[in-house]
Structure formats: C-alpha cells, structure tokens
Amino acid sequence: MKKIVAIVLLASFVPAQLVAWGPKGHQIVGDIARSRLTPTTQKNLELLLGSTDLASIANWADEVRPQRPEAYGWHFVDIPKDAAGYSAERDCFRPDPKHENTLTDHHNCVVDRIEMFSQVLGDPRASREQRLEALKWVVHFIGDLHQPLHAIDEARGGNDLKIVEFGSTQCGKYECNLHWAWDSDILEHTGYSEAEYVGRLNKLIERQHLEAQAGGTVTDWANESHNEARAIVNQKPAVVDDAYYRANIDLINRRLALAGLRLAAVLNKTLGNIPTATLKQDLEMRSHAM
Numbered sequence: 001m002k003k004i005v006a007i008v009l010l011a012s013f014v015p016a017q018l019v020a021w022g023p024k025g026h027q028i029v030g031d032i033a034r035s036r037l038t039p040t041t042q043k044n045l046e047l048l049l050g051s052t053d054l055a056s057i058a059n060w061a062d063e064v065r066p067q068r069p070e071a072y073g074w075h076f077v078d079i080p081k082d083a084a085g086y087s088a089e090r091d092c093f094r095p096d097p098k099h100e101n102t103l104t105d106h107h108n109c110v111v112d113r114i115e116m117f118s119q120v121l122g123d124p125r126a127s128r129e130q131r132l133e134a135l136k137w138v139v140h141f142i143g144d145l146h147q148p149l150h151a152i153d154e155a156r157g158g159n160d161l162k163i164v165e166f167g168s169t170q171c172g173k174y175e176c177n178l179h180w181a182w183d184s185d186i187l188e189h190t191g192y193s194e195a196e197y198v199g200r201l202n203k204l205i206e207r208q209h210l211e212a213q214a215g216g217t218v219t220d221w222a223n224e225s226h227n228e229a230r231a232i233v234n235q236k237p238a239v240v241d242d243a244y245y246r247a248n249i250d251l252i253n254r255r256l257a258l259a260g261l262r263l264a265a266v267l268n269k270t271l272g273n274i275p276t277a278t279l280k281q282d283l284e285m286r287s288h289a290m
Helices: 002-013 022-034 039-049 069-075 110-121 128-145 178-188 194-208 218-235 242-273 276-289
Strands: none
Touching (some): 039 242, 069 110, 110 242, 128 242, 178 242, 194 242
C-alpha cells in the first residue's frame, strides 16, 4: 500500500514530460544493470552507496525536481520530428522564458547531461558527494533516454496527444495522453511485479542476444529513441487499448532491457576502471580535507 501511495504522489507532483517509465520502470533498469556490474564496479558502488542498490536511487532525479528547477530540461531531448538525428547545437540549447536556467544552459538536454555526469563518475578529482549525485543522475537519465517519447519535440513528446486509455479519458488528475501511456501505464498494464518483470527481461536479453547492443554512444541511443518516437507519434492513436498494448509492449520491453545493459556498461567503464583501494583512499583524503 505504501508503495502505491508513493507512486500516486510522485505522478501528482511531477509533470509527465519529466517522468520516463514511471517509478517501476526506472527501478527495473537499475535491477537489470546491477546483475551485470564487474566486481570492481560493485565494490566501488558500495563505497558510494553503502547497502543501497541502483534501483533504490533510480527515481531520485524525479523526486528532487521541486528543489532542482535547473534540471527541468535534462530529462529529455527535443529532437525535431523530421530531423535526421540529434544535434547538440540545435537540441541542447532551447531558451525558454518560463525556465530561467535555459537562457544560459547550453547543455540543457539528457544527452549532454549523461555524458557530463559520466565524466564526473570517472574523475579522480571528484568528491564523494559529487560522484554520488552524478551517479543518481546517470542511473535515471539513461532510463529517460530510452523512453522513445523523451527524444522528440512533436506535441511535447506526445504530451499534447490526448487519448482514451483502456476505456478512460482521465488518468489520475490529468487527461490521458500518449506520453504518459508510454511512460507508465502500458508497462503497468502487464500486471507484473518489479521482480517478475526483471526476470522476463533477463530472458529476453538472452533470447535476443541484446548484450551485443550494450555499446554505442549516448548520441546513438538518442537517435534510436528518436526514430522509434517518429513512428509512434505519426500513428496518432486516439485509443490505447489491449490491441495497442500488444502491438507495442515488445518495444517497451526492449528499450527497458537496453537501458539496463547500457547503464551497466557506463558504470563499468567509469567506476569500474578505478581500483577500489585507490577510490577509497581518494574519498577518505577528500573527506578529511573538508
């Protein structure tokens, strides 16, 4: 019951454009990544997180939104629908008088922020606090980027495409829209628990050999999501029903699985390349210096 209340409260306070996958989806991404970390990465994460795991921090970036208004645009990238792909100059600097930070932030999109915070994770000069916050952003943003509608500007990522969802026009306190359906409701329609979902995705990864696609650049991942988003918004579905669910749940599962695999790859490449003894000594020195 407490978990259900937490999900409802989070959905009430965070605009849909900011919440990719919903709480369960982000936790699933963290769970998929956790089982694929190298021993060194696991030990280094323990230095930063203690007994906390990736799934438990996966929604931090949404939870702190009211206190971090500068991060509003970091959760998505508004690539124009008919663009060939991501352009940092065009898509990561979009001044908006409603959001003062956008007037000066030239890295105001999820692509640049994943790259920037990944660098902090591997930076020997970074403090424990800096690394820990960077970790929380990275875990969440890689999930965000793999939700296709977080990589297209059409109808505000589908937020303005109103729909009838499983027989209702109202989703909580808001009108149902395509973005929210892809964020959370289609996934929840499976009826699986978090653990059941992770088990099924692990079988999918093995069956489709998705480990081979764990590489690539953040730009590559953005372009994948953008291409998929174009097909989604071009359909302009008026109804999300069982037929729509069956037609699209495989894509959602694949994107969740790839997000988890790629999160593991990023963490292994950054934190996994630092000897644990070195990281421990470095963190202790910086702690005493403060």
